[in-house]
Amino acid sequence: MYTAIKHLHSGFRYFVLVLLFTAISAAFIGWLGNKKYFEGNRRVNLFAMVFVHIQILLGLILYFLSNITQVAMNNWGEAMKNQTLRYWALEHVVMMLLAMVLITIGHSKSKKAVTDVLKHRTIAIYYTLSLIVIVVAILQSGRPLLGSQ
Numbered sequence: 001m002y003t004a005i006k007h008l009h010s011g012f013r014y015f016v017l018v019l020l021f022t023a024i025s026a027a028f029i030g031w032l033g034n035k036k037y038f039e040g041n042r043r044v045n046l047f048a049m050v051f052v053h054i055q056i057l058l059g060l061i062l063y064f065l066s067n068i069t070q071v072a073m074n075n076w077g078e079a080m081k082n083q084t085l086r087y088w089a090l091e092h093v094v095m096m097l098l099a100m101v102l103i104t105i106g107h108s109k110s111k112k113a114v115t116d117v118l119k120h121r122t123i124a125i126y127y128t129l130s131l132i133v134i135v136v137a138i139l140q141s142g143r144p145l146l147g148s149q
């Protein structure tokens with residue numbers, strides 16, 4: 001079970017990264033080019049957010065299965081002194097939850113925005129911030145951004 005969810009969570013990152021990249025590129029094109037907010041934009045923005053949500057759910061499940069977080073949960077005091085344990089038990093979760101909050105706020109604000117350019121701009125800003133947090137979090141893990149250990 002641990003291995004299966006770990007692979008799923010690990011592989012799912014590519015959907016998240018590709019969708020975020022696509023949504024952000026389209027948003028900048030729409031914002032800076034003063035374009036209409038198309039149905040295709042709405043869809044890709046929604047999918048990017050939903051895939052982040054699914055990834056978070058997988059992460060939460062993994063948290064209770066992972067050998068690394070089990071060790072940390074058995075001795076929090078010691079785990080906080082160990083860089084790897086602290087990263088997986090605390091930092092990874094906090095950073096990814098922040099990324100989720102950013103993308104969810106961005107999506108919600110964009111839906112409420114009154115003009116098409118404002119919709120694009122909101123997505124461009126919030127989704128870019130979210131992607132930066134995700135990329136920094138993965139890079140900090142010491143594992144490769146693309147690929148697994």
Ligand code: HEM
Binds near residue numbers: 046050054060107
């Ligand atoms: C840890 C689990 C999850 C949490 C905490 C969470 C949280 C949220 C929040 C706060 C919103 C509100 C966004 C808004 O007001 O616009 C939302 C919307 C949504 N979430 Fe999640 N979610 C989770 C998992 C999932 C999963 C697993 C899926 C899909 C399989 C999903 C799909 C959606 C969809 C479709 C929306 C509505 C988007 C819209 O049309 O506005 N979420 N979620």
Ligand code: HEM
Binds near residue numbers: 006052057061068088
């Ligand atoms: C956008 C959100 C997230 C992304 C992109 C993400 C990405 C990743 C990546 C790339 C790995 C390394 C996998 C490997 O080495 O093959 C990983 C591992 C892990 N993630 Fe996440 N993650 C996210 C959210 C979360 C959340 C919210 C939690 C917990 C609540 C979580 C828990 C874990 C755990 C426990 C591991 C380590 C598993 C192990 O090696 O035992 N992740 N994640």
